[in-house]
């Protein structure tokens with residue numbers, strides 16, 4: 001029991017589930033139909049189904065109507081024929097009975113033993129061809145007959161027996177004439193003697209076919225029936241088509257209603273098994289009934305044929321309709337499908353447009369808009385749940401250079417690779433987005449542990465620093481990252497982004513390839529930077545730049561051998577701004593290019609002016625930054641300036657930082673060769689800090705190297721710096737380069753350099769950078785007193 005119970009429990013939800021599923025399926029079908037009902041491909045079949053229903057309902061209705069009409073008609077005709085037939089039979093039997101009565105009267109009342117000849121003579125007997133009238137003695141012997149051939153005792157003993165006791169009309173059983181093979185019938189009455197005793201019978205014999213001779217095939221067809229039935233249930237005669245039969249026995253009571261209200265019934269006639277609309281009437285005063293039957297098959301044949309025609313037409317119409325609707329539905333389905341496809345394409349296009357609106361096409365990372373949205377959302381959540389989140393701004397160091405050197409395709413490839421590496425460094429819940437150019441931003445929405453941000457930032461720096469393979473070559477880039485934390489560094493999206501940006505610039509300032517957390521101090525620096533940037537944009541047109549000149553002296557004679565032009569910015573509010581403060585800003589913003597051109601032109605003009613004033617023809621050095629160095633117009637600009645100012649190219653020296661040259665040796669060689677073709681001198685600035693390879697140095701068309709100040713600073717004390725400086729000087733001499741020591745501040749430093757055969761020096765120990773008018777005084781002094789100054 002328990003097992004059954006458990007099964008029952010288990011199956012109940014199963015049944016419920018399948019019922020639910022069915023309901024669900026039906027529901028969804030209805031929903032689908034409701035939603036798409038207006039679609040032609042559904043409307044057509046639905047209309048077709050309705051039309052088919054209408055066609056078939058009408059067809060079947062009309063068939064049924066015709067059938068009913070034909071049935072009613074058959075029943076009516078059966079009744080009508082029955083009524084007529086009844087009247088005919090009544091008359092016929094009455095006439096026969098009248099004859100019998102006439103003979104009986106002549107016999108009994110007039111005492112004629114054989115009244116037949118007299119009656120015949122007086123034409124009171126029926127026609128002899130049809131009827132045989134005879135008189136029979138009580139023992140069955142033929143007394144007289146209208147038929148000449150009839151002789152002997154041919155009476156039925158039963159008939160005699162019946163009439164011996166009754167004075168009624170007797171109707172014999174049908175019998176077949178042995179000679180003709182036709183069915184015959186006999187009607188008889190008793191003859192009384194004068195004393196009233198039985199003295200024989202008078203009878204009329206007739207061909208049974210006589211009673212069914214009114215069979216009209218046009219009405220009764222070939223399968224109808226016309227019959228005379230005795231109340232004993234024995235057919236005296238019945239005719240179907242041309243066949244006349246007799247003697248069949250039926251249930252009289254079942255066939256002949258005992259009411260006046262006659263009607264035709266559809267019956268399977270027991271004597272031949274044919275279904276007929278059968279009407280039966282008992283003859284008044286006689287033990288006979290007339291039977292009329294119309295074959296159902298024949299009566300409904302026309303209707304059935306008609307029905308077949310209707311059905312055939314309906315079927316043909318339905319088939320055509322189905323084909324037509326199928327065709328139309330198919331066409332409209334195809335149309336709907338193509339419309340659907342067009343709509344889907346539209347949706348896909350809209351999705352694509354939306355995707356593009358929120359994603360970076362190059363890296364497929366979220367773009368600035370999407371990042372802002374995500375950041376706003378995450379700030380709201382962090383605020384609600386009192387959580388922290390971090391925004392990391394990342395900028396690639398030297399990206400522009402790679403882009404300019406290797407081309408945009410390589411730059412794009414690099415950015416894509418960086419995007420992949422960045423994503424690999426963070427969790428799936430973190431967001432990496434690209435703001436544009438080489439700027440990326442990372443959102444860390446959940447800071448599980450305090451060190452997570454720093455760890456992630458470090459991981460990113462290491463990942464970016466791994467070499468990239470671009471165009472079959474290995475390249476290295478680094479990144480600078482600025483970090484701001486919600487809520488301490490800002491409560492809204494703008495502030496967090498701005499502060500992360502500030503921190504990122506700070507990271508750049510601090511030598512790149514590092515990360516910086518935002519602080520208030522950074523903010524102040526950033527503000528200053530912003531002030532500088534805004535001011536720088538107008539400094540040229542407002543003529544706020546000045547050039548100062550610092551002398552380079554020969555190490556042995558102390559004579560001024562040349563000068564370096566150094567840029568100064570006289571800011572209206574900030575006063576004199578040092579180049580180390582504003583040149584990085586000018587470099588980042590690209591303003592260094594027009595500013596650099598101004599410097600070159602001014603330095604050349606000044607130098608030519610001094611020459612024209614009779615002062616010594618000395619070389620002048622001008623610094624170039626990385627951006628100036630890779631500027632595609634550098635050579636043409638320089639040539640123009642030289643031509644415009646009339647400057648002797650051999651007196652112009654361009655100082656280029658060693659680190660810059662070593663970043664991309666091939667490109668450096670290309671630019672330097674171009675410069676050299678203009679006959680300008682080339683010096684490597686800040687030498688010793690850029691890890692030059694000797695082979696690279698040998699390739700470059702150089703004229704001078706300037707030892708970095710950091711070596712000179714400790715040259716008098718630190719053994720290591722001494723050794724390095726000695727090595728640099730030796731190397732410079734080996735390569736036949738002028739070796740210049742810069743940042744010489746003390747006598748010790750000067751002595752050391754002199755002892756180690758350095759060529760020239762430059763430093764506060766001799767001269768600080770001064771404006772042109774002051775430098776002119778120095779030059780004039782040297783012209784007047786060309787002696788050693790040191």
Ligand SMILES: Nc1nc2c(ncn2[C@@H]2O[C@@H]3COP(=O)(O)O[C@H]4[C@@H](O)[C@H](n5cnc6c(=O)[nH]c(N)nc65)O[C@@H]4COP(=O)(O)O[C@H]3[C@H]2O)c(=O)[nH]1
Nearest residue numbers: 566567579580599623624625743744745762763764765769
């Ligand atoms: N402590 C110390 N410093 C000394 C001494 N002797 C010279 N200096 C300073 O050293 C710097 C020499 O220039 P730099 O190494 O090319 O370094 C330059 C150069 O890289 C850049 N710069 C200056 N003017 C220009 C310019 O017109 N164009 C470009 N592209 N860069 C410039 O800015 C840097 C700094 O320029 P300044 O501030 O003028 O600083 C100058 C100069 O004033 C010394 O004995 N002790």
